[in-house]
Amino acid sequence: MKMMKRRKLPGFIFFQTFLRSFVLQGSWNFERLQGLGALYVMMPALNHYFQGSDRLAACKRHLGYFNTHPFMATSVLGTAIHQEGELAAGSAANDNFQDYRQMVMAPYTAMGDAMFWGGLRPLAAGIALFFALGTSAWAPVVFLLVFNLPHFWYRWNGLSQGCRKGFDSIELVQKKHLPDLAVRLKEGTVILLGGLSAYLMYAELGQKNLSPLWAFACLPAIYLLGWLARKGVSTLLLVWVVVAVATMTIEIIF
């Protein structure tokens, strides 16, 4: 096979791909999940590298099953773009990429879910709720900033490193120790939520001129609700039952 020099991806196509990554899940479906979205994101890069029947073949390669965390997807798709560039230059590396994609999608999903949905989002929400308690209009802004700064950083760097380094872009995940970071974030969230619960109780007890020590009564209640939630009781049912029980209890006590 004739080998050519790999064509560099122009900046505007990179930026177009980055913007398109925000619509990756636009056509999410139960059959191929993000499959059509993945092709949509890659289309400008594929148009750049291929023409005619090669372009059609390239598009078909990326219209299959695709499923990973939407923020981590830029890393996988960036790597795909890099490999397509190699392929366009005459290097037959496509088989390797299909294996790579199959290999990283599930772990990236698990890491992304733990890091962004399980770690960062509750932490950002906890911080924002402190602002909301003071009826500050900044609460939503704080939430968006705390969540989106790391989100945008990862989305951009995932695509950038994927496009530049190809398979080696996996270093981004390794270097940042994302699974460890996710655990630290979750621990931080638990501590923050402890403080938030305490503040909520303290403020309400203060308004009712009651001793702050009564706040400790809510601790076993929270543990009980958590246990019930773990046993599969729905949030809706929990809230309804607690509102009913709380209303009756307060009516009796006060």
Place this chain on the structure above:
Amino acid sequence: MPWLEILLAGMVAMLTGLDRTALLQVMISRPIVAAPLTGLILGDLQSGLAIGLMTELLWLTRIPVGAAIPPDDTQIAVGATTLVIVFGPLWGYAGPGLLILALLIAMPLGKAGQWLDHLARSQNGRLQKRAEQILATGDYAQVERLHWQGVGHFAFASLITYLVIVTAGAVALYFLAPVFLSMLQDHSGWLRLVFPLSGIAVILSSMNISRTLTLFGASFTTAILMLWLA
């Protein structure tokens, strides 16, 4: 009927609803953002903030996994805020108890969002198949349009969910407020705590880290003692 307000809130519902899955995912769909945004548009930011605070933590750690789709807390927040700001004054009700009642009404109606989201994703399955057929003809622009049609399905699902919550919620509010509002009003201070504290309990139950309860208890105790001694 304040149609303009309902329409404006509907636009917010659609935009924030898209952010849940289809578009951006910058978290404007979270209740702590979507409810204040609705409040701001409808002229009562504080009610939106209060609804956002109460709703934010309830389903925070629920994420769509396969066919399991969590309740649509975005539309619950937007819908409850609309009920409070638009329908509260219309039916002659106000106050913190109204926030609680609106949310208690909107919460089960959010189930409609689960069903409609599922429907949108099923419809998108057809788009995928059509895209595979059309790609073979080399019509790349049409393939891209099919992808955006999927975004349209999600937008439609969000809008209908919002309308279900607001329509059924307004009727429920009309009939339930005379019965429950005064009781909820009397104890609104305590009852407003039920929402974030239940949300915190649910989050703790889903945190797969060791020492969760110890960390939470230690943090809670330290905070209470510090606030007490300060």
